[in-house]
Amino acid sequence: MISEVGDGMNHNAREESLRMVQAAPIGADAVSDEELRPQGLDEFIGQPQLKAQMKLFLDAARKRGVAPDHILLAGPPGLGKTTLAMIVAHELESAIRVTSGPAIAHAGDLASILSSLEEGEVLFIDEIHRLPRPAEELLYIAMEDFRVDVVVGKGPGASSIPLTLPRFTVVGATTREGMLPAPLRARFGFTAHLDFYPRSEMQRLIQRSSAVLGLPVDDDAADQLARRSRGTPRIANRLLRRVRDWAVVHDLPRVDAQAVIESLDLYQIDTEGLDRLDMAVLEAICRNFNGGPVGLNNLAAMVGEESETVETVCEPYLVREGFLIRTPKGRVATRKAWQHLGILPPDDVNVLF
Ligand SMILES: Nc1ncnc2c1ncn2[C@@H]1O[C@H](COP(=O)(O)OP(=O)(O)OP(=O)(O)O)[C@@H](O)[C@H]1O
Numbered sequence: 001m002i003s004e005v006g007d008g009m010n011h012n013a014r015e016e017s018l019r020m021v022q023a024a025p026i027g028a029d030a031v032s033d034e035e036l037r038p039q040g041l042d043e044f045i046g047q048p049q050l051k052a053q054m055k056l057f058l059d060a061a062r063k064r065g066v067a068p069d070h071i072l073l074a075g076p077p078g079l080g081k082t083t084l085a086m087i088v089a090h091e092l093e094s095a096i097r098v099t100s101g102p103a104i105a106h107a108g109d110l111a112s113i114l115s116s117l118e119e120g121e122v123l124f125i126d127e128i129h130r131l132p133r134p135a136e137e138l139l140y141i142a143m144e145d146f147r148v149d150v151v152v153g154k155g156p157g158a159s160s161i162p163l164t165l166p167r168f169t170v171v172g173a174t175t176r177e178g179m180l181p182a183p184l185r186a187r188f189g190f191t192a193h194l195d196f197y198p199r200s201e202m203q204r205l206i207q208r209s210s211a212v213l214g215l216p217v218d219d220d221a222a223d224q225l226a227r228r229s230r231g232t233p234r235i236a237n238r239l240l241r242r243v244r245d246w247a248v249v250h251d252l253p254r255v256d257a258q259a260v261i262e263s264l265d266l267y268q269i270d271t272e273g274l275d276r277l278d279m280a281v282l283e284a285i286c287r288n289f290n291g292g293p294v295g296l297n298n299l300a301a302m303v304g305e306e307s308e309t310v311e312t313v314c315e316p317y318l319v320r321e322g323f324l325i326r327t328p329k330g331r332v333a334t335r336k337a338w339q340h341l342g343i344l345p346p347d348d349v350n351v352l353f
Pocket residue numbers: 023033034036037038043044045046076077078079080081082083084126173175205233234237
């Protein structure tokens with residue numbers, strides 16, 4: 001059973017919470033997202049080492065008949081953190097509650113969620129690095145001692161009553177592990193780092209998703225899609241749905257490589273998987289800042305995006321693919337970036353790599 005929690009939250013926090021949980025827009029695509037989500041560990045594609053560790057960890061807890069230690073899932077967006085949290089609950093045959101750091105406005109919001117948990121339940125906290133400090137401190141105690149101190153009354157007459165909690169498992173997800181305070185990080189018994197998926201795994205993932213969607217896809221079409229998916233399952237599934245639109249409109253019985261190329265050209269997704277924002281970032285560094293170094297805030301202002309979006313959505317992939325490097329002085333475009341943009345660097349620019 002999945003429930004979204006928001007008891008004691010104000011309206012905005014509740015809205016935020018629901019937005020975090022639903023993530024995708026309402027409509028057919030949102031339904032497909034849930035349909036595409038693997039249910040069990042066996043269906044989860046790729047990340048073999050992480051899967052083996054997780055399996056051992058969950059099997060041991062099951063055999064011992066106890067709720068497993070708390071789990072931290074770290075990695076860039078769209079790599080499967082929410083999916084893994086759902087899988088943990090599924091494998092343990094437990095209920096799961098879903099909330100997120102920004103949805104918890106006050107420590108009291110978290111206290112009311114914690115005090116309503118049942119034995120063995122999984123509490124998934126997305127974007128756990130964005131919990132407010134008082135809520136974080138309350139969570140340390142709850143995770144370690146399975147206790148929450150409920151404050152009764154106000155002002156000098158207020159007193160706190162310790163409330164014992166049943167054993168539960170927190171699954172925290174973060175795109176910014178470095179922002180988690182050390183005491184919180186130390187409360188997790190198992191930390192899993194999700195990494196971008198290699199092309200072969202992306203191909204398998206696309207074949208799995210297309211089978212769920214009932215859309216036959218040729219092997220080289222899956223390969224073309226995999227190349228453009230930035231090693232990210234969420235992007236692969238989104239592109240696959242756009243290719244499905246193309247197939248429907250053009251009455252194609254199956255998707256071939258040409259259909260992928262033509263449909264994704266229309267959406268300005270290039271062969272390296274770079275989209276409009278990635279290209280804007282590279283263009284800004286090369287054209288406006290002479291190849292860099294440029295600080296994150298200046299760069300984000302130049303492309304009209306939040307610094308966090310540039311840092312967590314664009315940069316990890318651009319760095320990994322060798323378009324960008326991060327130096328102590330700022331971001332610098334590499335030779336590959338200049339070449340990809342098709343511009344010659346000015347003579348006075350010392351291009352790296
Ligand atoms: N390993 C996988 N195998 C198959 N499908 C996957 C896998 N990982 C993710 N997906 C699919 O990709 C989509 C995005 O995954 P998910 O929502 O779990 O990402 P996330 O890491 O929680 O992202 P965010 O941090 O942005 O919330 C899901 O719909 C899921 O179906």
